[in-house]
Amino acid sequence: xxxxxxxxxxxxxxxxxxxxxxxxxxxxxxxxxxxxxxxxxxxxxxxxxxxxxxxxxxxxxxxxxxxxxxxxxxxxxxxxxxxxxxxxxxxxxxxxxxxxxxxxxxxxx
Amino acid sequence: xxxxxxxxxxxxxxxxxxxxxxxxxxxxxxxxxxxxxxxxxxxxxxxxxxxxxxxxxxxxxxxxxxxxxxxxxxxxxxxxxxxxxxxxxxxxxxxxxxxxxxxxxxxxxxxx
Numbered sequence: 556x557x558x559x560x561x562x563x564x565x566x567x568x569x570x571x572x573x574x575x576x577x578x579x580x581x582x583x584x585x586x587x588x589x590x591x592x593x594x595x596x597x598x599x600x601x602x603x604x605x606x607x608x609x610x611x612x613x614x615x616x617x618x619x620x621x622x623x624x625x626x627x628x629x630x631x632x633x634x635x636x637x638x639x640x641x642x643x644x645x646x647x648x649x650x651x652x653x654x655x656x657x658x659x660x661x662x663x664x
Numbered sequence: 665x666x667x668x669x670x671x672x673x674x675x676x677x678x679x680x681x682x683x684x685x686x687x688x689x690x691x692x693x694x695x696x697x698x699x700x701x702x703x704x705x706x707x708x709x710x711x712x713x714x715x716x717x718x719x720x721x722x723x724x725x726x727x728x729x730x731x732x733x734x735x736x737x738x739x740x741x742x743x744x745x746x747x748x749x750x751x752x753x754x755x756x757x758x759x760x761x762x763x764x765x766x767x768x769x770x771x772x773x774x775x776x
Contacts, residue, residue: 559706589765598668598755598767599707642706649720650695652757652765654706 557582561643561655568633568662576628576658578643587646588626590619592639593657599642602628633662668768670756676774677746684742685771689758696739697765698731699755700724707755713739746775 560579568574580588587606591599603612605621612619616637618629628641640659644652669688677683689696695714699707710729711721715736725731728746733739743750753770 561706587763591767596769596772598670598757598769600767601765604763644706649712650759650761651697651709651712651720652699652707653709654699656704656706 557645557647557653559643559645559653559655561641561658563658564656565659566661568630568660570634570662570664571632573629573631573633575630576641576643576660578626578628578655579624580626580643580645580655581624582645582647582653584648585645586648586650588621589644589646589652590617590626590628591642591644593642594639602641630660633660635662635664638662668756668758668766670754670768670771672771673769674772674774676776679748679775680745682742682744683746683773684740685754685756685773687739687741687756687758687768689738689756690760690766693758693760693766694736695759695761696733697757697759698739698741699757701753701755701770702751710741743773746773748775751775 562577590602593599603619640657642657644654697712698710701707713733728744755770757765757767759765
């Protein structure tokens, strides 16, 4: 059965304290792995798509990496405005996304 | 179009009533997805359309739920005889092909 597990469930950082979020997955027929950011009361906002092991993508303070079993979202020198829930999702052949439960990040000034 | 639009943003209904939500996707997007999200969880897949054809439905979608996408444009999700367990955020997403999914802001349903 397809499964996506994110860790930790919650993460508190001081401003400037770098860290990583983990997304472990088991899926048959992986087409892509997606990272989204979600603010309270809003829909998920697209960050990255990764398609093959070894691929990396960056956007401002965020960098996503992919292996055959997991993906990491690295946050370098975070700011309070980076506080949000970060969602990982795997894409199956049908195109539907299977999401993890998310990691809620709080960055304190 | 600047994004995916969902209406209403919030809906409070009494148990047993029917509710209908609407999603207007990005106009050139041919695929439209419905997800449900409860507090502290990631979105769960409900159903998806390619143009006007409904191609897959989740086992989560009981016979009280029905979705349509007439003419491959906007979509509606109807829940009949609502139950308290239906309380959740209902999210719509659209995409052209299978990349670049864009989500709407969702409809938050509260069943009292």
